[in-house]
Amino acid sequence: MSDTELESEQASHAESAVRDELLESLLTVARAHGHETNATSLVAGLPLDEAGRLTPSVFARAATRAGMTAKIVKCRLTQLNRSLLPAVLLLEPGRSCVVVDLDLESGTARVVFPELGEAETRVDLEVLTARYSGQAIYVRPRFRFDARSEQVKHRKGRNWFWSVIRENRRLYRDVVLGSVMINLFALAMPLFVLNIYDRVVPNHATETLWVLAVGIFVVLCFDLGMRLVRSSFVDLAASRADVKLSSALMSKVMGLRLEARPPSTGSFVSTLQSFESVRAFIGSATVVALVDLPFVLLFLAIVAIIGPALVIPLVVAVVVILLYALAAQSKLHDLSETSQRVSAQRNATLVESVSQLETVKSLRGESRVQDTWEKATAFLARTTAQLRMIGTSVTSVAQWTQQTASVCVIIIGVYLIIDGNLTQGGLIAAYMLTTRALAPVSQAAALLSQYHQSATALSSLDELMAQPEERPDDKAFIDRPVVQGKVRFDKLSFRYPGAEQDSLNGVSLTLKPGEKVALLGRVGCGKTTLQKLLLGLYQPTEGAVMVDGVDIRQFDPLQLRRHIGHVPQDVRLFYGSLKDNILAGAGSDGVDDDDLLRAIRISGLEELVNANPQGLDLSVGEGGQMLSGGQRQAVAIARAVVHDPSILLLDEPSSAMDHASEETLKSRLQAYSEGKTLVLVTHRTSLLSLVDRIVVMDAGRVMADGPPENILKALREGRIGRAVR
Template sequence: MLGCLLILCRLHERKLTSDAALAGLPLVDGILTPSVFHRAARRAGLTSRVSDHQLSDINASLLPAVLLLNNNSACVVTSLNQEQNTARVIWPDLADAEVTVSLDTITQQYSGSLIYAQPEFHFDERASGGSFRARGHWFWSVIKQNRALYRDIIFAAVMINLLAVTMPLFVMNVYDRVVPNHATHTLWVLAAGVFVVLCADLGLRLMRGWFVDMGANRADIRLSAAIMEQILSMRLSERPASAGSFASNVQSFESIRSFIGSVTLVALVDLPFIFLFCAIIALINWLLVIPIIIGALAVLIYAVIAQRRMQRLSEKMMQASAMRNATLVECLSNLETIKVTGAASKMQGTWESTVLFLSKLTARMRLLASSVSNGAIWTQHVVAVSLIILGVYLIREGQLTQGGLIAAYLLSSRAMGPVGHAASLLSQYHHAVAAMNTLNRIMASPTERPEGRHRLNRPILRGEIEFRQVSFSYPNAEKQALNDISFKINAGEHVAILGRNGSGKSTVERLILGLYEPDAGTILIDGVDIRQLDPAELRRGMGYVPQDVSLFYGTLRDNLVMGISQVDDARIVHATNQSGLADFVDTHPSGFDMQVGERGELLSGGQRQSVAIARALIKESPILLLDEPTGSLDQRNEQQIKHSLQHSSHGRTLVLVTHRSALLSLVDRIIVVDNGQLVANGPKEEVLEALRQGKIGSAA
């Protein structure tokens, strides 16, 4: 599928690399599947759709297209000739070679499905002042895709409300015509008709509920995937200060899902039919409509007054819930530190005060919501009583029959029902609106792959790195982490970056990885501005060992090959031997299938660091970035890793950040930074001698 996508991009003159296409997508065993194909194609500006057609029914004007074949294979068909019984096909295994094959051969392998893909029309900045978004809103565009379902829901609601008139009319005719005349035959005919209507009503209600849930589930799958993709592609500069609070904001999507998936949402569709029921009641006697109008207006006026207070409470509840979740995540992440430092009392107090405040808000919100819903029920009963009282007087005056009164009573409950349901939706509505506003901010945050931007394809990096007058400061930081730094590292050169804590050493490596963009200046990789390269393709060419190693829940093998597809066991074993992890793995009963726990808590700090080193070496990338790679290792393992790096780093660019003098034998040049400024840059022996003599001072 990936090969077919790249072929389509070439035929449509769209730029896309394999790393950019697959980055962040849910692959199956590292393979692109048809269900995810449209998301990869969208990154190249292609819109795609899976269709089921016979070869003879394929629309030739929509070619080229991807044919899905048996045995999980695929090819690209560029043209069909039904008269000559041939097709022009490009097989991914043959690169760009286009061959002619018979339709009979293709038919034997064809699965019956194909993927059409065509370029989307691109609006430039001149259209609508540059503010037009071709793909629409992240939420409403997905809802729009299910408009056929919502059309069926509206149709079912219309039919249900029309059929709702049947029962009141049946009762009215029984009381006014059947009972006085003892017309039992008419009674059975009317009853049979009503039974058919009731069965149709039951079927329509079941179908409507099924369609509502189906639409919500379809939207949920697409929207949840879009939210997670946005989070994973978010720039680190946009990363929230609190992971727990951010997670709570993301989980607020459940409020939106419950709102669009709730059957009570159908009450909004039922609302216009109040006029239908009132019109029928008016035909019976127009005076009976007055209590319904007064009751409906009273419920709606009170709901509008209450909704302003609900809106403020919903916003505060969102903030308090985020704070509570942030406290919980922080406690779980630092449970050992809390116990050692005796901070349990403080964290418990913070938790209880937050929960107390949130419970008060929740109680007030429920009180308001219940006052609206219960007030609507009370009003409905008052309207019914008023209608009966008024009806008795009308019957006494001869202006209304008993059957007409009963029918009007039944229709009044049908008329007031949607009003009460719509009013009770206000509490859910404000929760959903608050969640939508929060998620809108998340979905609008800048990502590493802006829409409509095509990166330069550099499949192989040589390893040359250059900083030109680079300045950078972290978000919300009061001072710059780097200030006007310039240096160049040639391909294959081994360089150490030294400096005091907080001097900017680790920041240099993060900028090389493209995790942040410089505020000023330029970073070049192989002479190309790093902002022209796709982040996934850039990082594929770099092996990185961070200072603080965090592993993911799963097996040791999963953590070693994370982000790398199709790694053979020989590379894994070789990397573990180089990182000093082999002895531990060989003596463990589960070997590479051992569980490492969340954040690697089942391993020691040194073992986690060895895993990070092995993970960097498995990639066999041309650039190695090491940030205190032996900070948690003992002397024996440090010597082993130093010896391994002397061989494995040969021919690669090595950037080493360390405080260990023993590792300086790996490098030929030293760069010294202090307070974000470059204070020394030269051969290792000269810089070390200058440091010993105190000739290199701190930055002013």
């Protein structure tokens, strides 16, 4: 490829600045290895850049979803391992390509540029090197086990927490090596004092004094540098683990199947917040204390060399500290568990009360909420006080034992000096080593209360991470970029988690592409549940939901919902602007200004947008509290149609609107929904002109199905039952 061709290729890129070249490169490599996937599945829920593009830092996570492994390397272009090709080359910022082969003899490379599709292009290595950033990504397929391998017992999969800690084992290895040096340096000061008192002072050897002083100063400088390096390594490992673990937790929360969602939001949030105690425990103080603990034996051995009798108080002190700490374990565990449960309950009360503050005030429920809060707070305070008291007692007993052991060492040492079995310098050195030997034991004992809080939190988080996800990494989804809109509910039954009876019982319905159907029925008859199942928010207990003849469990959930526009009965908005809320969700990068303006017009938001100086930047407040109920519904309608889906699910879309707004919405929806499959849940007869078929439900079953005129007549005559008003 010549420079002119490269300039032309760059110009074509400028016309499409939002192209995600890194994602397209990953798709190219995946297809080269026979892994069929789609862009939506690879980046769903991942943190992308401001332009909605994949970044090198999260490339490996996207590759995992494609059944691949990825590793970023820094090397020259000519040093790439040809046996690991194809590989992704990172070019100038935002640019990438796939190198298929390198021909060093001819000085060329076969390259696939994302904007040219799957076509290979031969490029001069000099030209490619000029654009190469120095980083490449090797992408290789993971070995896939099939059902036959399940007959052989295999080790349980890697733990989400400890696997991340193990990734930093090299840093922790350096920390251990640094600790060895630091603890060896710790011997220098006692030996320095011993030699000063036993050799320098009696002999007035000032030359030896200065030699020893220079030596100990050098050791102290090395000790300072080693401590700083060790601390920075521990903090670096902890920060790396923190980022990955926090990302894994948030990814789990976002991908959690709704059946596994905890019943209390506040308690759920409290469980997630308990990760703070885990984060604190893996910090520098804990790691340093644990790493220093084995060196207690070294210091005890040195004291025994100085004076065998002097080590007896130290051994007794270690045993006393450990026995007392172990005796407190059971109580610390129980109190930590109780404290976390009470904290979760109190947090649930707080979240529920704040989120429903208007309801609390209107019902004059402040007293009940205050009473519940104060009782939980008082119990938590008592539990925390007991936990703190036991933790403090362990620390205090350890300090008392350490000081008592020091006194005993001095007493024994005095008798040894009198008997001529110990020098004065030896006694001072042994005393200094006593403090150094028992300090790690005391620190480890003090960490026990914090350990139980962290262990309890980690246990709760383990339960969360074990819950089923919508998009498990080992499941392959089909790619359906286009949906015609045929929907079939095949003998569908469903029961909500914890419910005593089915919400749906053997429902069978078929909707043709472009058909408009209204679901009528009493409150709780299963109309909304049917829509939730079609969205893939829940899995049916029995039966299946089919779209275009394919079970929706084969769809990637994100791609499925890309084809469905949903207006929920209870509209929830996010803090931000009108535009942010209309474009909320994945895939908003495909929306242009025409799509946005069309959605605003259909929803009836034109008047609000045009009349406000901020226009689409108008803030809706937290939860949309700065908008009326009808305006919130209009926003929900706008974001349901902005992506031009094939299927529309409308659940009471005009319940908060006045008659004029409803009529305007109805006329615009009638024109927009032409050729689209529409499922309307309503109790208003005024909206039934939108549909050409009515299905009446009761107690989770289909009671009637037919043309609107026939069904409405039967309803008026009481042959079916009152379903609309």
